[in-house]
Amino acid sequence: MPDSANAKTEAVKQGEERSSLWPVEDRDVTAWTDHYFNRSKKVVEKFGDQKVTYAVFMRRPVVSAPGLAIRWLEEVASKRGIQLDIELRYAEGRWVGAGEPIMYLTGSLCHLVDLETLLLQRLGPACVAAYNAFTMCSDLASVAFLAMDARHCAGSDMAEMMAYAASVGADRARRKNGAIGFIGNATDATAHYFGQAGGLGTMPHALVGYAGSTLRAAEMFDETFPNDSMTVLVDYFAREITDALTVCRRFPRRAADGRLSVRLDTAGSRFIETLDPPSSYAVLERNVPRAIRGYRNEEELRxxxxxxxxxxxxxxxxxxxxxxxxxxxxxxxxxxxxxAKCRLMAEAEVPLDVVGTGSYLPNSWSETYATADIVEYDGVARVKVGREFLIRK
Structure with missing residues (x-):
């Protein structure tokens, strides 16, 4: 982690300079927006502009994560030389109910009508991911999280959006529940959202395979990065317990100083070394018997x-x-x-220090769909029937 507040500030600054909220040029906006919006723009140009207000909302409860969407709007407005009035009803990190407008956006219809598609892309998924991150961090409040979602994202735009969302959800969990939350992520490009100078992580399974043994992979890492903390993957050879203890014995100073971690990433097709169903029940019976008392569905038992x-x-x-x-x-x-898994782990009081996850990404993509409706035309309230609840009171 950065050594000082100044380092964190510099990381944020450099990260924002790297971030590109493409597209902002008119030709690119036109190419990537829905065609009927482009045609509507032509109609408005022909018959006269109006000042309109959009209500932007979600159909499910979320945590407000509008930062990237607003920054993109501001960049487009600057490119076009126009003024936009953005009334944010729910500040970043606030809980938002289903159907409640997150923001009202007012400006020229000619300049707003072709922005709706790209605006909604930058809002909905971030708000749902922030909600998921918040619940996970709150349930496992004493556990640090690492955002390892990049490989599951559909391109760099989504990767930035998800990292931002994790930071927003984690900040809410810290404020509301005293959680540790997300302390970093896997890539340099978005590390600034967590106040980091770069991504976090030590070794993938590929390095263990390359080394030929878990111990040799740890030795190689130690020789290359002797001053860094080390997290060793111990499931590659299905000897989680044996290899974890072997590495600890090889690096007693690291173990004693708290600069050594073991990472479990065992495939769901097998039990870790020494475990089977009876011994799995037995270890919970010894440590947290109430976790296995009473009814559990199949997913919870897994x-x-x-x-x-x-x-x-x-x-x-x-x-x-x-x-x-x-x-x-x-x-x-x-x-x-x-x-869901974090909630069960909390009930089982698992002795975890860190969770590496990309599973705060929205599980059902249809839940991420943000919606925008115009609710005022030149100051006159008007919206399609059934959406009257969006009109500003």
Whole structure:
């Protein structure tokens, strides 16, 4: 992490300078907007402009994350030399109910009508992802999160939007619930949203495969980055417990100083080393018996005692590390940590230090659709029947 507030400020500045909210040129806006909006623009140019007000809203509850959408609007307005009035009804990080306008946007219809498509693209997904990030961070308030969504995003625009959303949701979780939240992400380009100078992460499975053993991968990393904290993937050879303890014994100073973590990313097709269904129940019975008492549906049982990175797997790793005196070694978990899984992990009081996740990305893309309707034409309230609730009171 950056060493000072000045470093964080510089990271944010450099990141914003790198960020490109394309498209802003008229020809590109025209190329990427819905054609009927382009035709409407031609009609308005022919028959006369009006001053209009758009209400922009979501059909489901979200956390307001309008920053990128507003910055894009401002850049386009600057390029076109026009004035826009943006009345933000719900500040960044505020909870927004279904159907409540997040903002009212007022200006020339001729200059706004072709912006609707691109505006909504930049608003809806960010608000849903911020909502998901908020719930996950709130449920696991004592756990740090890393945004590892970049590989799951459809291009760099989406990757920036999701990183921004994670930071907004995490900030709300900190304010409301004292959560640690997202402390960083996987790429340099969007690290500034988390006050970081660069992306975070140590080794992928590919490096373990290249090294030929988990221990050798750790040694290679240590020789290359001797002053950095190290997180070692321990599931490559299906020897999570054995390889984790082997690495800890090899690096006792790192282990004692808290500069060593083990990461569980076990595939959902198998249990981690030493576990099976009976022993999974047993480890939770020893540590959090109430987590497995009472009714659980199939999904909840999978998160608690199933294969892959379950609550039982995390408790098993913690027990194994502590038994050999490696209580300062941290546990990082990844693999499908979405809102539902985080909620179950919280109920199981898992001894996690860090979660690496891209699963705060919206699960149902149809939920991300933002909508805009014009509610005023030259100061006269008018909207299609059924959307009267959008008119400004």
């Amino acid at each position: 998160y608690l005692v199933g294969p892959g990175v379950s609550a039982a797997a995390i408790w098993t790793m913690r027990e194994a590390l502590n038994a050999e005196g490696f209580d300062k070694v941290k546990i990082v978990a990844s693999s499908g940590f979405n809102p």
